[in-house]
Amino acid sequence: MSDTDKSRRIKDLDAFLEESLREKQPEEVKEFYESWANTYDEEVSLFNYNGPKLMAKEFAKLNVPKNVEVIDIAAGTGALGEELKALGYTCIDALDGTKGMLEVARKKNIYRNLFQFLFGCDDKSPITNGTYDLAVSCGGIGPGHIPYSAFHDILAMVKQGGLVCWLTVNPKEGEEKETFNSVITELKDSGKWEAVQDPVRVEEFYKKEFALFYVMKKL
Numbered sequence: 001m002s003d004t005d006k007s008r009r010i011k012d013l014d015a016f017l018e019e020s021l022r023e024k025q026p027e028e029v030k031e032f033y034e035s036w037a038n039t040y041d042e043e044v045s046l047f048n049y050n051g052p053k054l055m056a057k058e059f060a061k062l063n064v065p066k067n068v069e070v071i072d073i074a075a076g077t078g079a080l081g082e083e084l085k086a087l088g089y090t091c092i093d094a095l096d097g098t099k100g101m102l103e104v105a106r107k108k109n110i111y112r113n114l115f116q117f118l119f120g121c122d123d124k125s126p127i128t129n130g131t132y133d134l135a136v137s138c139g140g141i142g143p144g145h146i147p148y149s150a151f152h153d154i155l156a157m158v159k160q161g162g163l164v165c166w167l168t169v170n171p172k173e174g175e176e177k178e179t180f181n182s183v184i185t186e187l188k189d190s191g192k193w194e195a196v197q198d199p200v201r202v203e204e205f206y207k208k209e210f211a212l213f214y215v216m217k218k219l
């Protein structure tokens, strides 16, 4: 690819990235990712998406035993799963709303089971309550993605004493931020989870954007 082609492509990608973060209905999000699935891995590297590597680095510091049962929420094409596998985790399942993304992930042989489920749209979660020791999610929760209300469902998938960890760009001021804080607080106040540590800021989640790494424990 010539330098001109590359810079034109990156400009298009900027618009695409902006579109990916626009608030939309889950069905529209799904359509967006269905059309992106086959080029996702190649294209996210063009805007320096470092989420899975950064999350794995922070997660490793928690020294979670390697034999835990893990569900990767919004697993996409499996980038976080690959990082966790490299750390020595082997019992990892994937959940995502987009079939095409899961099909790319399936070919990488990282996950034991892959579940298609669209939070905020599909009715019944395919996961039995209390199945996993750990739920992880990278770049999959927030505007244009999984609604914050899904924290209730994600927490239900985890065993008592298990962890829910995620890395995403924090919501900006406004309604989104209020909803985010209110769901987190509601689950805290009702004694359903507690923070294991303060959110950790990581730089260059993509480009120059930072993100926050959260670790909550199910009570």
Ligand SMILES: C[S@@+](CC[C@H](N)C(=O)[O-])C[C@H]1O[C@@H](n2cnc3c(N)ncnc32)[C@H](O)[C@@H]1O
Binding pocket: 026, 029, 030, 033, 051, 052, 073, 074, 075, 076, 077, 078, 079, 080, 095, 096, 097, 098, 101, 117, 118, 119, 120, 137, 138, 139, 140, 144, 145, 146, 147
């Ligand atoms: C930016 S990708 C992240 C994928 C992977 N975790 C990574 O870091 O490369 C976001 C993923 O969230 C999924 N997703 C978005 N909204 C969803 C929803 N409501 N329910 C389930 N999956 C959703 C998309 O299908 C997509 O695969």
